[in-house]
Amino acid sequence: xxxxxxxxxKLELPHYQEGKKSGSVYGAxxxxxxxxxxxxxxxxxxxxLALGVLSSALVSYFSADLLFSGPLTGRTIRTFFGFLxxxxxxxxxxxxxxxxxxxxxxxxxxxxxxxxxxLRFRSRLKSDLAQVTFANSITLTPGTxxxxxxxxxxxxxxxxxxxSGEGLPGxxxxxxxxxxxxx
Amino acid sequence: MVIxxxxxxxxxxxxxxxxxxxLGLLRFPDFYSRLHPAGKLDTMGSFLILLGSAIHQLxxxxxxTVLSGLKLMLIVVFVFLAxxxxxxxxxxxxxxxxLEPWKKGDPxx
Numbered sequence: 550x551x552x553x554x555x556x557x558x559k560l561e562l563p564h565y566q567e568g569k570k571s572g573s574v575y576g577a578x579x580x581x582x583x584x585x586x587x588x589x590x591x592x593x594x595x596x597x598l599a600l601g602v603l604s605s606a607l608v609s610y611f612s613a614d615l616l617f618s619g620p621l622t623g624r625t626i627r628t629f630f631g632f633l634x635x636x637x638x639x640x641x642x643x644x645x646x647x648x649x650x651x652x653x654x655x656x657x658x659x660x661x662x663x664x665x666x667x668l669r670f671r672s673r674l675k676s677d678l679a680q681v682t683f684a685n686s687i688t689l690t691p692g693t694x695x696x697x698x699x700x701x702x703x704x705x706x707x708x709x710x711x712x713s714g715e716g717l718p719g720x721x722x723x724x725x726x727x728x729x730x731x732x
Numbered sequence: 733m734v735i736x737x738x739x740x741x742x743x744x745x746x747x748x749x750x751x752x753x754x755l756g757l758l759r760f761p762d763f764y765s766r767l768h769p770a771g772k773l774d775t776m777g778s779f780l781i782l783l784g785s786a787i788h789q790l791x792x793x794x795x796x797t798v799l800s801g802l803k804l805m806l807i808v809v810f811v812f813l814a815x816x817x818x819x820x821x822x823x824x825x826x827x828x829x830x831l832e833p834w835k836k837g838d839p840x841x
Contacts, residue, residue: 585806588799588802588803588806589803591795591796591800643772643775643776644776647749647772647773647776650752650756650768650769650773651748651749651752651773653756654752654753654755654756654759654760654769654773659759659760660761663760663761663765663836664836665762665764665765665833665834665835665836666833667833684816684820685813685816685817685820688771688772688816688817688819688820689772689775689812689815689816690772692768694764694767694768694771694819694820694823695816695820695823696820696823696824696827697824697827705827707764707823707833709765709768
């Protein structure tokens with residue numbers, strides 16, 4: 550046991566609101582389930598719609614707290630639209646870096662071009678959802694994979710070459726912070 | 733006619749991405765770097781191929797073709813959610829087991 554370990558910053562553990570399912574959570578889950586039911590069944594006669602209403606109501610009764618961990622507020626809705634606004638930029642980034650990895654994997658002297666390295670940095674995103682979005686966005690953009698994220702928001706990222714990793718955390722983190730209203 | 737051209741473009745570019753992903757999987761030097769093309773060029777390839785199929789079966793425009801198109805796009809949504817998560821789980825398992833990443837100058841593994 551090392552005694553002189555550096556003091557770790559205080560943890561803000563996420564607090565889940567167990568047992569507090571508000572009506573808005575049931576409603577939102579029900580609407581989502583019903584939408585997926587209609588999309589997947591494609592039948593609009595009363596029998597199939599009634600089956601859909603029944604099963605959506607059952608699913609939202611049993612597992613509404615899986616999708617939303619707290620009651621829905623204006624903030625949740627703002628986050629949703631902020632996230633929608635973030636998606637086009639993410640798709641553009643995915644395309645750009647997919648072309649880069651495509652170029653690498655077809656290049657005859659690929660072994661000289663790549664230079665894998667592990668990057669470590671601390672993120673300033675606070676909420677769990679924002680950190681998960683950030684980690685998955687990093688993994689989705691080719692050339693970088695998130696290895697792990699711990700409670701202290703330390704990210705480890707494996708980058709295939711210097712070009713892929715040089716933009717991190719940078720603009721992606723800024724845009725996610727704006728989308729989740731943390732700025 | 734124009735629709736056909738768009739569809740052919742999507743499918744062809746998607747195939748190029750898949751080919752690049754497979755080639756990269758064979759050529760890159762170690763476990764971690766192989767996951768870059770395997771996990772993500774595949775995501776891009778399936779996005780383009782599913783987009784091409786969705787556009788192709790959208791005409792003539794009726795309710796059922798629109799629903800089928802949306803179903804194909806729903807597959808894309810799930811691939812985009814599942815693929816980075818699975819890639820991350822594999823890399824995490826590798827690091828936990830203690831496999832060191834390949835560095836420039838090491839022999840191929």
